[in-house]
Amino acid sequence: MSQTKTPRRTQAERTRASREKIIHSAMESFAQKGFRGAKMADIAQAAGLTGPGLLHHFPSKTHLLMEVLKERDRIHKEQTDETLQKNNNDILEVAAELVEQNQATPGIIQLFNLLVAESISPEHPAHGYFTKRYHNGREAWVQIIAQGQAQGDIRSDISADDLGVLLLAMMDGLQVQWLMEPEKIEMARIFRVFVNLLKNRR
Amino acid sequence: MSQTKTPRRTQAERTRASREKIIHSAMESFAQKGFRGAKMADIAQAAGLTGPGLLHHFPSKTHLLMEVLKERDRIHKEQTDETLQKNNNDILEVAAELVEQNQATPGIIQLFNLLVAESISPEHPAHGYFTKRYHNGREAWVQIIAQGQAQGDIRSDISADDLGVLLLAMMDGLQVQWLMEPEKIEMARIFRVFVNLLKNRR
DNA sequence: GTCTATACCCTGATAGAC
DNA sequence: GTCTATCAGGGTATAGAC
Numbered sequence: 001m002s003q004t005k006t007p008r009r010t011q012a013e014r015t016r017a018s019r020e021k022i023i024h025s026a027m028e029s030f031a032q033k034g035f036r037g038a039k040m041a042d043i044a045q046a047a048g049l050t051g052p053g054l055l056h057h058f059p060s061k062t063h064l065l066m067e068v069l070k071e072r073d074r075i076h077k078e079q080t081d082e083t084l085q086k087n088n089n090d091i092l093e094v095a096a097e098l099v100e101q102n103q104a105t106p107g108i109i110q111l112f113n114l115l116v117a118e119s120i121s122p123e124h125p126a127h128g129y130f131t132k133r134y135h136n137g138r139e140a141w142v143q144i145i146a147q148g149q150a151q152g153d154i155r156s157d158i159s160a161d162d163l164g165v166l167l168l169a170m171m172d173g174l175q176v177q178w179l180m181e182p183e184k185i186e187m188a189r190i191f192r193v194f195v196n197l198l199k200n201r202r
Numbered sequence: 203m204s205q206t207k208t209p210r211r212t213q214a215e216r217t218r219a220s221r222e223k224i225i226h227s228a229m230e231s232f233a234q235k236g237f238r239g240a241k242m243a244d245i246a247q248a249a250g251l252t253g254p255g256l257l258h259h260f261p262s263k264t265h266l267l268m269e270v271l272k273e274r275d276r277i278h279k280e281q282t283d284e285t286l287q288k289n290n291n292d293i294l295e296v297a298a299e300l301v302e303q304n305q306a307t308p309g310i311i312q313l314f315n316l317l318v319a320e321s322i323s324p325e326h327p328a329h330g331y332f333t334k335r336y337h338n339g340r341e342a343w344v345q346i347i348a349q350g351q352a353q354g355d356i357r358s359d360i361s362a363d364d365l366g367v368l369l370l371a372m373m374d375g376l377q378v379q380w381l382m383e384p385e386k387i388e389m390a391r392i393f394r395v396f397v398n399l400l401k402n403r404r
Numbered sequence: 405g406t407c408t409a410t411a412c413c414c415t416g417a418t419a420g421a422c
Numbered sequence: 423g424t425c426t427a428t429c430a431g432g433g434t435a436t437a438g439a440c
Contacts, residue, residue: 015405025382032323037238039436053406055435110322117319120312120381121234131382138379158395165379165392172378173371177340179322180333190367193360217423242416253416255424283407 010059019057026068031111034118035065052199062125069115069129069138072108091144092154092195095167099119100188102175109175116172157202163198170194221259221269223249228270233313236320237328239265264327269329271317274310293346294356294397297369302390304377311377318374340366357402365400373397 023045029038040061044054057062079101080094087093102109119126142164148154154163170191178187227248231240242263246256260266281303282296290296304311321328344366350356356365372393381391 018405034236034238034320036236037320037323039432041432049405050407051434052436056405059435060416061434087417110265114319114322116378117316118236118239120316124386134379134382162392162395165376165387166372166396169375169379170368170371171375171393173373173375174367176374177336177371180336185367190364190371193364194368213423220423241414243414251423252425254418254426257417258423261417 003082015057018047018049022049022054022057023068025072026064027072027111028107029074030065030068030115031107034114035061035124036118037187040064065125066129068111069126072111074179089144089147089151090153091141091148092198093169096188096192096195099171099174102171103178103188106179107181110179113172113175114178134168138168148199152200152202154198157199167198209271217259217263220251222247224251224256224259224266225270225273228266229274229313230309232267232270233301233309233316236316237263238320242266246403267327268331270313271328274313275335291346291349291353292355293343293350294400297373298390298394298397301373301393304373305380305390308381308384309321312381315377315381336370340370344371351402354404356400360400 026038028046030041032038038061040054041051043064044051047054054064058067061153080098083094083097083101087097092171105161115126118124119130121127142160145154145163145167146160149156149160158166174185174187174191178185208306215336224245227244228240230248231245234240242256243253245266256266258268282300285296285299285303289299318332319329320326321332323329344362347356347365347369348362351358351362360368376387376389376393380387
């Protein structure tokens, strides 16, 4: 098992493993306490090292946050692309499945929910990140919604622009109630009820 | 103008004025930075006094937060009752008008948006407050929605329970996008688009 | 690459004068 | 009722050993 012949590579792998562990525990802490409330020492301890040990991998708390967001984006893009491909162009079904998937990872949802709220302040380190993310994200949805309207799958008495806003808003809004009472609010089911309102009645 | 004859009453009035000033600036700070990010000294300075001066009126930061929430509840209840009375039983119109009113007070909306996100953590001092608030609030909406369904104003192919969740979710979700791009997202107009989806088509 | 020790700042809260 | 001075605690980040 041990690779004594290639210590350099083993070292690099160990570094990578540490970074991943740190990012993972950072996600949990930021989700629970937000960027402002999370403590570096706690994140470090959960990753099996001390504060300074963590700071060897990420030069500051802000840097760590950015890496967390980047990592999450990578996963999210993968997930979305895959779901998009599976349900070719059926944007409403894609949205519904994304909400289903979200329901399996409350930690991540809480993370984004809290960071978005914090980052509305322009001084917040993730302010630019989230404004851009929302802007681009909405634009992407609107594009595909317009396609759905052209194909006759989605009702056309509401503009694609408005539908994009409504779709994102419902995703965000349901998350809040679901995070508060996960046992009571059936997020995915209720989201499908909403989605049905947007379908073109043939 | 000056009431030299009743120093006791003048004193009391001055105290009351101080408390109001403090609560007002606390609202702004909590809205901008959240409970965890807001600094007592800043709140005090914005209210025209020092940290200890503030703490004479509110024994701790948590106490101050609770008073802020109570104060907001008072105003909100007034507003809701008034709007309810004006549009007797037309719950959808009431909701739409509330969103319109919200659009005039971005500070308060940001305050609640951020505090709700923070308070999902069970250790947060406002956790109990917001879980209760959402629970009761939703229950109240559901009741009135059921009335609207019985009268034939609201579509009945979706349960009142689900409609209540959807209505609150859309309010919350639109707020996020609107807070990020106030100039671009026409919250009240788009909410009315949504509300129209819930009306019974006669 | 990770540790111990620590510097240094920030923040909520207290003590006591006025 | 508000101030100045100050404390105690907790936070990020650095220095330097191993």
